[in-house]
Amino acid sequence: MKLTERDVELGLLRELYEECLAGKGALVVVNGPVGCGKTALVRAFAGQVVDRGGTFLSVTGAASESLDRLGLIDQLVTAIRATGAADGPPAATELTKAAEASGRVPRALMQRIHRSVAELAGHRPLVLHVDDVHFADEASLQCLRYLVRRIDALPVLVVLTETAGHDR
Numbered sequence: 640m641k642l643t644e645r646d647v648e649l650g651l652l653r654e655l656y657e658e659c660l661a662g663k664g665a666l667v668v669v670n671g672p673v674g675c676g677k678t679a680l681v682r683a684f685a686g687q688v689v690d691r692g693g694t695f696l697s698v699t700g701a702a703s704e705s706l707d708r709l710g711l712i713d714q715l716v717t718a719i720r721a722t723g724a725a726d727g728p729p730a731a732t733e734l735t736k737a738a739e740a741s742g743r744v745p746r747a748l749m750q751r752i753h754r755s756v757a758e759l760a761g762h763r764p765l766v767l768h769v770d771d772v773h774f775a776d777e778a779s780l781q782c783l784r785y786l787v788r789r790i791d792a793l794p795v796l797v798v799l800t801e802t803a804g805h806d807r
Contacts, residue, residue, distance in 0.1 A: 645676065645679075645680050645683070648669070648680055649680065649683060649684060649687075651667075652667065652680075652681075652684045652798070653684070653687065655667055655796055656684075656687075656688060656691075656693070656764070656766065656796055658796075659693075659764045659765075659766070659794050659795065659796040660691075660693075660764050660794065661794075662792060662793070662794050663791070663792070663794075664790030664791050664792065664793045664794070664795040664796065664797075665790075665796050665797070666787050666790075666796075666797045666799070667796070667797070667798050667799070668799045668800075668801060669681065669798065669799070669800045669801075670800075670801050670802075670803055671802070671803055672802065672803050672804075673802050677770075677800040677801075677802075678770055678800060681697075681768050681770070681798055681800060684766075684798075685697070685766070685768065688764075688766045692763055692764075693763055693764040693765065693766060694722065694759060694760075694762070694763045694764070694765045694766070695765075695766045695768065696715070696718040696719070696722075696765065696766070696767050696768065697718070697767075697768040697769075697770060698711050698714035698715050698718060698767075698768070698769055698770070699714070699769075699770040699771055700769065700770065700771035700772055700773065700774030700775045701771065701774055702774050704774070704776075705774045705775070705776055706776060707776060708776055708778045709744070709776065709778045709779055709782070710775070710776050710779060711769060711772075711775050711776070711779035711783070712752065712778070712779045712782045712783075715752070715767070716752070716755075719755050719756070719759060722759060743778075743781070744778050744781045744782055748782075749781070749782050749785040749786070752782055752785075752786060753785065753786055753789055756786060756790075756793075756795060757793055757795075760793050760794050760795045763794075764794040764795075764796075765793075765794060765795045765796070766795075766796045766797075766798060767795065767796070767797045767798070768797075768798045768799075768800070769783065769797070769798070769799045769800070770800045771800060771801065771802070772799040772800065772801050773801045773802055783797075
């Protein structure tokens with residue numbers, strides 16, 4: 640896909656991916672108004688990641704699911720399991736039961752998700768895209784924050800897209 644006037648942004652994503660290839664994790668947030676091409680930019684980047692042998696996983700927030708506890712994490716678990724390259728974290732029902740029982744996301748659960756991401760990244764560099772992160776539920780955000788704080792020495796690039804003006 641050829642994007643118009645997105646060479647600079649695509650170049651920045653490629654630079655971050657180069658660091659990812661060298662084993663340095665990073666987080667990048669792509670922010671802009673509705674319809675400006677955030678998702679198209681990341682999709683174009685995804686093709687380049689896959690062409691270079693990396694793994695690209697994408698999950699998407701939705702307004703209709705913003706109250707679903709661990710909704711984005713459920714998508715992430717499904718995506719990790721679909722690769723077949725890593726032991727997936729617990730199934731969605733286990734995630735929800737554990738979180739509901741305590742009223743918060745258990746640390747052991749976040750650790751299992753982190754281990755699964757680290758295992759997957761041990762096979763090939765990993766780009767994890769969270770589209771429309773502004774629609775994420777609080778429990779999913781808690782898990783994402785936990786994960787992002789622990790990717791410094793992993794070949795993992797987390798790319799978040801959000802619409803300008805949404806508070807999180």
